[in-house]
Amino acid sequence: xxxxxxxxxxxxxxxxxxxxxxxxxxxxxxxxxxxxxxxxxxxxxxxxxxxxxxxxxxxxxxxxxxxxxxxxxxxxxxxxxxxxxxxxxxxxxxxxxxxxxxxxxxxxxxxxxxxxxxxxxxxxxxxxxxxxxxxxxxxxxxxxxxxxxxxxxxxxxxxxxxxxxxxxxxxxxxxxxxxxxxxxxxxxxxxxxxxxxxxxxxxxxxxxxxxxxxxxxxxxxxxxxxxxxxxxxxxxxxxxxxxxxxxxxxxxxxxxxxxxxxxxxxxxxxxxxxxxxxxxxxxxxxxxxxxxxxxxxxxxxxxxxxxxxxxxxxxxxxxxxxxxxxxxxxxxxxxxxxxxxxxxxxxxxxxxxxxxxxxxxxxxx
Amino acid sequence: xxxxxxxxxxxxxxxxxxxxxxxxxxxxxxxxxxxxxxxxxxxxxxxxxxxxxxxxxxxxxxxxxxxxxxxxxxxxxxxxxxxxxxxxxxxxxxxxxxxxxxxxxxxxxxxxxxxxxxxxxxxxxxxxxxxxxxxxxxxxxxxxxxxxxxxxxxxxxxxxxxxxxxxxxxxxxxxxxxxxxxxxxxxxxxxxxxxxxxxxxxxxxxxxxxxxxxxxxxxxxxxxxxxxxxxxxxxxxxxxxxxxxxxxxxxxxxxxxxxxxxxxxxxxxxxxxxxxxxxxxxxxxxxxxxxxxxxxxxxxxxxxxxxxxxxxxxxxxxxxxxxxxxxxxxxxxxxxxxxxxxxxxxxxxxxxxxxxxxxxxxxxx
Numbered sequence: 255x256x257x258x259x260x261x262x263x264x265x266x267x268x269x270x271x272x273x274x275x276x277x278x279x280x281x282x283x284x285x286x287x288x289x290x291x292x293x294x295x296x297x298x299x300x301x302x303x304x305x306x307x308x309x310x311x312x313x314x315x316x317x318x319x320x321x322x323x324x325x326x327x328x329x330x331x332x333x334x335x336x337x338x339x340x341x342x343x344x345x346x347x348x349x350x351x352x353x354x355x356x357x358x359x360x361x362x363x364x365x366x367x368x369x370x371x372x373x374x375x376x377x378x379x380x381x382x383x384x385x386x387x388x389x390x391x392x393x394x395x396x397x398x399x400x401x402x403x404x405x406x407x408x409x410x411x412x413x414x415x416x417x418x419x420x421x422x423x424x425x426x427x428x429x430x431x432x433x434x435x436x437x438x439x440x441x442x443x444x445x446x447x448x449x450x451x452x453x454x455x456x457x458x459x460x461x462x463x464x465x466x467x468x469x470x471x472x473x474x475x476x477x478x479x480x481x482x483x484x485x486x487x488x489x490x491x492x493x494x495x496x497x498x499x500x501x502x503x504x505x506x507x508x509x510x511x512x513x514x515x516x517x518x519x520x521x522x523x524x525x526x527x528x529x530x531x532x533x534x535x536x537x538x539x540x541x542x543x544x545x546x547x548x549x550x551x552x553x554x555x556x557x558x559x560x561x562x563x564x565x566x567x568x569x570x571x572x573x574x575x576x577x578x579x580x581x582x583x584x585x586x587x588x589x590x591x592x593x594x595x596x597x598x599x600x601x602x603x604x605x606x607x608x609x610x611x612x613x614x615x616x617x618x619x
Numbered sequence: 620x621x622x623x624x625x626x627x628x629x630x631x632x633x634x635x636x637x638x639x640x641x642x643x644x645x646x647x648x649x650x651x652x653x654x655x656x657x658x659x660x661x662x663x664x665x666x667x668x669x670x671x672x673x674x675x676x677x678x679x680x681x682x683x684x685x686x687x688x689x690x691x692x693x694x695x696x697x698x699x700x701x702x703x704x705x706x707x708x709x710x711x712x713x714x715x716x717x718x719x720x721x722x723x724x725x726x727x728x729x730x731x732x733x734x735x736x737x738x739x740x741x742x743x744x745x746x747x748x749x750x751x752x753x754x755x756x757x758x759x760x761x762x763x764x765x766x767x768x769x770x771x772x773x774x775x776x777x778x779x780x781x782x783x784x785x786x787x788x789x790x791x792x793x794x795x796x797x798x799x800x801x802x803x804x805x806x807x808x809x810x811x812x813x814x815x816x817x818x819x820x821x822x823x824x825x826x827x828x829x830x831x832x833x834x835x836x837x838x839x840x841x842x843x844x845x846x847x848x849x850x851x852x853x854x855x856x857x858x859x860x861x862x863x864x865x866x867x868x869x870x871x872x873x874x875x876x877x878x879x880x881x882x883x884x885x886x887x888x889x890x891x892x893x894x895x896x897x898x899x900x901x902x903x904x905x906x907x908x909x910x911x912x913x914x915x916x917x918x919x920x921x922x923x924x925x926x927x928x929x930x931x932x933x934x935x936x937x938x939x940x941x942x943x944x945x946x947x948x949x950x951x952x953x954x955x956x957x958x959x960x961x962x963x964x965x966x967x968x969x970x971x972x973x974x975x976x977x978x979x980x981x982x983x984x
Contacts, residue, residue: 313881314679369974369981372967374739374772374899377892382900407739408966470966489970516678520885527742527892534739535747538958541965551965559973563981592978593903599975600906600916601773601835602737605854607972608924609734610964613957616734616928 282511285319292335292349294451296476297469299536300498303404303529304348307500310521319514321346333357339501340397347501348403351389352433357396360579363587364389364400366496368438368566371587373405373495373530374602375594380497383590388583389499399507401522404498404529407537411487411554412467413479415458418487418554421561430454430466434569435492441565451477458482467492470533471540480549487554491562498529647876650684657700657714659816661841662834664901665863668769668894669713672865675886684879686711698722704866705762712866713768716754717798722761725944728952729754729765731861733803733931736952738770738860738895739967740959745862748955753948754864764872766887769863769894772902776852776919777832778844780823783852783919786926795819795831799934800857806930816842823847832857835898836905845914852917856924857931863894 289308293300301323308321324344333354335347351364363370363385371379379385380402389400412431418424425443436446449457449466457463459482466483467490468474480486500522507515545551554562570588574581608616654673658665666688673686689709698719700712716729728735728750736744744750745767754765777796783789790808801811814822814831822828824847831848832855833839845851865887872880910916919927935953939946973981 310881310885314878314885316876316878372971372974374895377896378899381893381896408970410966471962488965489973490966491970491973494970494974511681513679513681516675520675520679520889523889523892524885527888528746530739531742531746534743534959534962535955537966538962541962542958553969560981560983563973567982593907594899595975597836597899597903597906598971600853601775601855601902603968603971603975604918605773605856605859606737606963606968608854608856608928609737609859610960610968616925617932618925 282318282514285510285514287319287321287345287506288324289321290324290335290338290344290347290349292347292353296451297473298476299472299529299532300348300404300406302532303498303525306528307348307403307521307525310524311517314517314520315514319517335501336396336398339503342397342503342505345503345506349499349501350432350496351400351499355433358392358579359573359577360392360583361389362434362580363583364497364499366433366493367570368435368492369563370494371591371594372598373407373497375591375598376405376495376497377402377526378594379587379590384586385583385590388586392579392583393501394504397504399502399504401500401502401519402497403500403522403525405526405533406469406496406498407530407533408495409467409470409490409493410474411490411492412465413458413474413483414465414485414487415461415483416464417485417552418558420555421558424558427464428462430457430463430468431492432467432496433493434566434573435467437569438492438562438565441569442561454479455482469496470537471544472533472536475540475544475547480544480547484548484550486544486549486551488551489554491554491559492566498526500525647683647879650875650879652684652686652710652871653689654686655689655700655703655709655712655714657712657718661816662838663841664837664894664897665713665769665771667897668863668890671893672713672768672886672890675889676882679882679885680879684882700866701761701763704868707762707868707870710868710871714864714866715797715861716765716864720798723757723944724938724942725757725948726754727799727945728948729862729864731798731858732935733800733857734928735859736956736959737963738772738862740956740963741770741860741862742767742891743959744952744955749951750948750955753951757944757948758866759869762869764867764869766865766867766884767862768865768887768890770891770898771834771861771863772895772898773860774832774835774855774858775839776855776857777830778823778839778848779830779850779852780826780848781829782850782917783923785920786923789923792829793827795822795828795833796857797832797861798858799931799938800832802934803857803927803930806934807926819844820847834861835902836909837898837901840905840909840912845909845912849913849915850917851909851914852919854919856919856927863891865890 291304311319311321335349336354338344339347351361354361393400427444428447429439429444430447430449439446454466455478574584656669676684676686700714701719703709704712716726719726758765792809793812794804794809795812795814804811819831820843939949
């Protein structure tokens, strides 16, 4: 074969003085994957995180690993996504693991628990406290390799049609929530619902829902929830963070070259940071807009928070005693959480508590 | 040229059935860089972050981009590191930008300010609030391209030989601090010092220092500061986070292929997440050890915090009126900070405040 012809066949070309400097040439197959997401189109920060992740992998691999987002595969239920990635129907997906609680209750720890970790504490546990290794082990049985790939930060407590002054006010209330929060609300007498996001505004307006917790100010405002139910409760005691997970089919993962695995691993970690910092940057702006548009901010009464805390602890203990995987992960998570709360009580929370006072209150003589 | 021979010359080899699937071959020069760091060897999490960063780049590029840590270039002053990277004496370094305040006071915003942002808020401002773009512009004049590449989170307020009950107790106190914290302490009557870490324990024991703020429980314990000065004050009002920055020489950066730039960019973002979550995971453990070993935890009195806040605001205003770059960055940072505090007051801080109560206080009827 003639030399020039052969180089062209390899796709190397001849420009750029490639022979003037030492080279390491790589020969790897092109990879074209589809990525499903569990997020409806209105969640633009999470969709943006999916695009960021795919773009990062493409650039890192000089276009060789191409991950395409398939909109027809989006907004599926979390349980179906777990199956689809596990069987290889799609090689990759972004989801919130707690959407598949019916299959694996322990997946709650991979997203959020009532009175659980905040976003930073979740990362500390996942990357340096043994959390991620536990989910790798749990999901290996489902044919899935998971990665943290985003976090919404602390969510809002929810939009209520009426004020909540006592625990009794929750009685019989139809409240849209996600994950284990539903079990906690049930213990408090409410009736948890799983209404799709597109129907939330109308259901609140018509009173088929009494309240709805969706995400935070940015996403909630895009759905217009504040126009349908004006009382906005905080803090998001039932969801102090919500981690997004990237699932990769196990066989597909094992076939990847080391540098392609690293590209996906790095892109997921970057997406984790990108999504959290984007929510953090946009939340205050949206919160001010919500208030200007008529939202009435209300803190949950302390009695309600305490009752919810007790119900959440009971629920975790009940699940831990009935499910070996839940117990195994709970045994890692709970002491880690308690230590984090100790440290945050001394350092982060006491700094934030003063820093987040109104400027006039901070400078007072 | 014979085909097999030619492939070997290109370093492609012939194994692995490379011709059975479509391939995109890349031909890029090998890169061997040295990375300096500003951190003494005792800072094992920051050194670990440097190794993580270099390892990530090596794996992403299949070993083609090799970044070696040069211990003889470590622990240099921040100002020298800025010059060394700018002139190309080293292509890359990890540092805390506020070590070069003498050259550029505005670099304080690239690390930490008294009563400034916490680690998450810093990321929100850097990645999505315009912060990073400002430092890219500022440091272009110095021949440097900067990246956030780590964060210690909120630090401890410092180790004091005697209790601090009033602002007057700070008068004449020789206190080791970093960055703009020194100017704030000077306004409160103290005498800020810049003692190297290796001398801190002895200086506190001998009383040539009255107090020292170093990092947090993990790093402070490794230096044995609690044995030399038992009163550990919190929160770290003068350093609610400390971002680590990666500097890359501008010409070296511009010569890189797009995928190599992306590898460095991704590795820096990952190191940012890795370092923060590692500090978060190890801080509670070290704090408990410190207390077991005799440290006496004390909150700063509210009057001291308020006086320090007023002094910090005066100092920022003075710098902003005297330095155009400081003013330009301050004008972006300050409204962003105030918005972040509004959002954290409602959501993150109010969640953390309850969550970080002692379990008995949370569940009380």
